[in-house]
Amino acid sequence: MESTVPLQLMLLIVRGIFMPASAQVCSLLGQPALPSLSAEREINIGAIFSIHRNYDSLQNVIQLMCFIHHSLNLREFKFAQALIFAIEEINNSTQLLPGISLGYKIYDSCRSIAQTILSGMALMNGYEDTLSDTSCPRPPATLAIVGESTSSPTIGLASVVGPFSLPVISHFATCACLSDRKRYPSFFRTISSDYYQSRALAQLVKHFGWTWVGTVRSRNDYGNNGIAAFEEAAKEVGVCIEYSEAILSSDPQEQFLKTLEVIKKGTARVVLAFMALGDFLPLLKVISQHKIRGIQWVGSESWITSQTLAETKEYSFLSGALGFAIANAKLMGLREFLVNVHPDQEPNNELLKEFWETVFQCSFRNNGSNGCTGSERLAELHNEYTDVSELRIVNKVYTAVYAVAYTLQNVLKDFRSSTNSSKRGRDVRFTVKTGEEIFFDESGDPVSRYDLVNWQPAEDGSVQFEHVGLYDSSLPSQQRLQVNQGHILWLPVSMCSEICPPGTRKAVQKGRPVCCYDCIPCAEGEISNGTDSSDCFPCDLEYWSNERKDGCVLKVVEFLYYTEIMGVVFCIFSFIGVLLTAMVSFLFYLHKETSIVRANNSELSFLLLFSLSLCFLCSLTFIGRPTEWSCMLRHTAFGITFVLCISCVLGKTIVVLMAFKATLPGSNVMKWFGPLQQRLSVVSLTLIQLIICVLWLTISPPFPYMNLNYYREKIILECHLGSALGFWAVLGYTGLLSIMCFLLAFLARKLPDNFNEAKFITFSMLIFCAVWLTCIPAYVSSPGKFTVAVQIFAILASSFGLLFCIFVPKCYIILLKPEKNTKKHIMRK
Structure with a gap:
């Protein structure tokens, strides 16, 4: 904070003390201004205070006259007495400026800029009636000026005396503009900017x-x-x-x-x-x-x-x-000094008489009941002048005097020891008896x-x-x-608009200041967690705004739970399908020697029933939280089990066709599609799907995926297909076999057997294809868990279609029409 400012202050004072002589002719403008209070000694300090509140400008005359009636400012008069107190304290000190007596010249500016400037010129020139040829080259009448109490007069004062290198130290001029060292090179202050x-x-x-x-x-x-x-x-x-x-x-x-x-x-x-x-x-x-x-x-x-x-x-x-x-500060001995002020100290000083008349509401010109006797006691008064509980600015006057004194002591000490100017630049830092440490920054200001x-x-x-x-x-x-x-006693509310609570943002009202605004709720997915937020901030991708929009919470993760109603319904139907398939299998096993079971390759029937059980069970893999294994299992299990199922149906369809051809005279076609060939066809067709699935899982398998794009407020946890080509290859191959099976069954639907299984296969494949053709668009367009629900529905619906269309007619004959369960009846045209 410190700089060369103390050096400037000391150089200014040195220049005033040791100014060389030169021959100049000077003239004084206007009438000389006289100090209100003065006591001249070896070295004098000037001061300017607004002792009176008003002034009067006389026409065609530069000098301004103060209104003295009922305009005495007790606070400013107190400042003047504090300056005198500090000077007398320094003169009585054996440590500071020993052997040197300080004097003072105190002027009244009457709160006038012009009067302040006039007083400043008087403090530079002195106040002789005539000026000799050597009047100008002599040192200024004072070495420093303390004052003024307000900024505008002080600016005028500092501007006038600055070119003459006369220091001005203000106790109460706080304008930040005075910190400009280029405009006011000789200005200092003991009060903050x-x-x-x-x-x-x-x-x-x-x-x-x-x-x-x-x-x-x-x-x-x-x-x-x-x-x-x-x-x-x-x-x-x-x-x-x-x-x-x-x-x-x-x-x-x-x-x-x-x-x-x-x-x-x-x-x-x-x-x-x-x-x-x-x-x-x-x-x-x-x-x-x-x-x-x-x-x-x-x-x-x-x-x-x-x-x-x-x-x-x-x-x-x-x-x-x-x-x-x-x-605030306490100045020991100041009150005693203040209450000892009396007009008798300077009988010819009109200011002291006016002060006495003001504080005691009396008059020295009146000998009546309202006359001043001089025996009145200031110590018995309690007013702004005698009160020493608030010495905040008074202390700054006191400090300003000590700043001049300490600087002067350093200058004299350096001069007597014949040191060079660089040593004179040491810091002016001192502590007054109030305990405050004083020094100036590069702008001439103290610490604020x-x-x-x-x-x-x-x-x-x-x-x-x-x-x-x-x-x-x-x-x-x-x-x-x-x-x-x-x-603190009382704290009101002062706002143009109410505080916007968390969860809202400020929207400035058009044409009004930024403090006037409306509170707009944050949009979905955005929050403001503080009051009076200017903006709402979006939550991270995995988070969403709570109901109050003042915090982000984890988004709801959506997938088809086992415990929700839809999951429970699917599980029930899946187990019902498995149970019905098992019952049909058990019924077929009990009647495996009957004609209707043996009529169409019982081995393929049992394999078809097994594959249907797997189809019902594979729907369960689509329920629950998707994991890496469940994602791979659900798609491959679906593809393989349905191909196995369709392969068995396709085999049964071919058997029906071959059986009809075999009844024709001279036909030997069944030897080319016997039990071995049927098994190989089922294995071969299923193996192709297995290979497709293995390639899919090897190259780019399905994996769990958090879909953040479909819904803003929740996360869809689904199985990403990995390779879309693999998925459509599995689905396409299954569809190809289904269409082939449907076409063959359709061709054999009118064969003249009494029990033509091709009709039932046709119906089952018709249901199968219809289900998947309608479910694929729904699958593509359904959001979230409903996509999985569509898949499960298609699996269960097509599985039930195959089960009911192919096996229910046989179970009906076995259980309710046993008389038709004969070879003769079945082979009848």
Whole structure:
């Protein structure tokens, strides 16, 4: 933080002490300005304070006259006495500037920029009536100027004296613009720059969730620059400003009424007043007259610790005010010094008489009951002047005097030891008796530290400035603001729109600031898990938004469970199919020697019944969570068992055809399609499907797949086909055999046997083909578990079709028409 600024300050003072002589002719413009308080000694320090609140500009005359009636500013007079106190303390010290006596010249600026500049010129020139040829080359009348108390006059002062290398050290000019070393090379201050205060205020407003505020400022450098910095910082943290009003104490009443109307019509419940105390007072009077209540006031350091405001009952609406103040301090011996001030100390000083008349409400010109006797005691008074509980700015005046003294001591020490200028550049760092360590950064500013104060009523009805936090710019950004929120009196809500809860996002209202918005619920699959979210964020692919849209939960994984109704129904029908197939097999086994069982190759019948059992059972592989093994098993088992089934039906169809051909005279065709050939045909046809399945499983087998694309809100857990070619090869081969079987059976349907099995095979294959032709489109278009349900339905429906069409007629004859179960009846044409 430190730089060559202390070196600059020392060089400026050295230049004032040891300025070489040169012959110049100078003339003084206007009448010389005279100090209000002075005590000249070896080395003098100048000071400019706004001891009076008003001034009057006389026509055609440069000099300005202060209004002295009822305009004495006790706070500024206290600043002047604090400067005298510090100087006398230094003169009595044996450690600091021993053997050197400091004097002072204190001027009254009357809150006027022109009067401040005039006083500054007087502090450079002195105030002789005539100027000699050697008047200009002599050193300035003072080596440094302490002041002024507000920014605009200080800017004028620093601009005028800067080219003459006369240091200006302000105790209360906080405008960030004064940190510009190019424009104000000789300016320093012991109070923090408004740059940090404005940013601290923005963080404070954001901390309490006040995103909708109004601002009122002094229409001068202090207010304009302070609010500009606040607006910039507020924008960064998402705080909006509803209105920004600017006023000066010299404005007409209409301007204050206009500002009042803006505040009344505004919806912001928090108003930041970045104003000088003198500008704020007229506005407060208007607000008090119109009884405006229910506003949380946030103040700048200029007025937030003003005892005058706090003790005025008509300003009770300020109760609960928050703001940053300069850290408080205790100056031992100051009160005793203040209450010992008396007009008799300087009988010819009109300012001391005016002060006495003001605090005791008496007059030295009146010998009556309201006359001043001089025996009145300041120690018995309790007012802004005698109160030493709030010495925040007074301490900065005190520190400014010590900054000059320590710098001067370093300069003199270096000069006496004949050191070079580089050694003179050592840091000016000192600790005042309050315990505060003082040094300047490269802009001439100290480290910015503030107390956060809250106006709270005491038990006796007075107002106390409760310390409820702090701000320290030297700390990391996230730790600078520290608030003890539990000790704050009142915290309203000030927002243009209500806080958007989690699960919603902000949608800015057209034509209004960003703090005015509507709360829009997040879309499906998106969430916002914080308040006032600007956007909703999509969940990861495997997650979905919950009902409140404030969190992501795992998506529902969909597959056909065994425990759900559809799964249970399919399982029941599958087991019924197996059971019926087993019953038919058992019935055929009991009657295996009968004509109707033997008529069409009982071996193929039993193999067909076995393959139908496998078909019913393979439907179970489609139910449940897909796994790597179940995905490979369900498709291959389906393909192989159905080909085995169709191969048996195809064999039975061929046997029917061959049997008819064998009954024709001279036919010997059955020798070419006997039992061996039937077995080989079934094995061969099934082996082809087996080879296709093996190739499919080897090259690109089916695998479990989480389908995230079909539904946004859930995951379909399915079996990916792997190789689509393999799947369609298996299905196509099965379909090819089915069509071939259907065609052959169709050709043999009108053979003249009394029991023509070809008819039943035709019906069964017709059902089989119809089921699969209708189910394939449904399979392709069905979502999620319904795809699997379509497959299971097709398997069960086609299996039941084969079972019922081929075997139920035989079971009917075996059980109910045994007289037809003879070779004679079967062979009858």
